[in-house]
Amino acid sequence: GAVVSQHPSRVICKSGTSVKIECRSLDFQATTMFWYRQFPKKSLMLMATSNEGSKATYEQGVEKDKFLINHASLTLSTLTVTSAHPEDSSFYICSASRLREAEQYFGPGTRLTVT
């Protein structure tokens, strides 16, 4: 149990366009979902935390108008990168946790390339 999927696994988009990444918990209800960004040879950096039905809480330095997060159901959260630029190219990973559980279950990640 506790499987998290992401879609797409890879996406290439042109500069100035928007791209949506989906994160789904397949076999459990995820009351909280997290979005991370992983740079090459660097750690995972938490971008935001979202609770189902609430606005996301963004980490310092993350532009909420650029990285739109929606957590409309207990099994789905989406991250939309708006007006993407080449510097947004990265590996985006989501994770999910159950109510009152600390453990996070990670998705396989999405490689975004902005040309």
Place this chain on the structure above:
Amino acid sequence: AQSVSQHNHHVILSEAASLELGCNYSYGGTVNLFWYVQYPGQHLQLLLKYFSGDPLVKGIKGFEAEFIKSKFSFNLRKPSVQWSDTAEYFCAVMRGGYSTLTFGKGTMLLVSP
């Protein structure tokens, strides 16, 4: 700000060698501690975790870690590594009462057959 330090960025070992990966954190309060592993081309998986109780925690695949509160450390160990242990290992800390994880920069382990 809370930080998590992993001492080695790259470790190369031969099969059957013993492994110890260091992890230190800077937060002084209650913490929950985790080690995650990321095999090539795969997603992050939990190796082991410490919340409370016995500071020596056993995880999957023969890994264990010891929480030493006085040293703010949570080092990962395995007595005898295998080629299949080649992966990147991340230490992560969750402050008590919070739900967010702070990750270390990771240690890339390469085990040669």
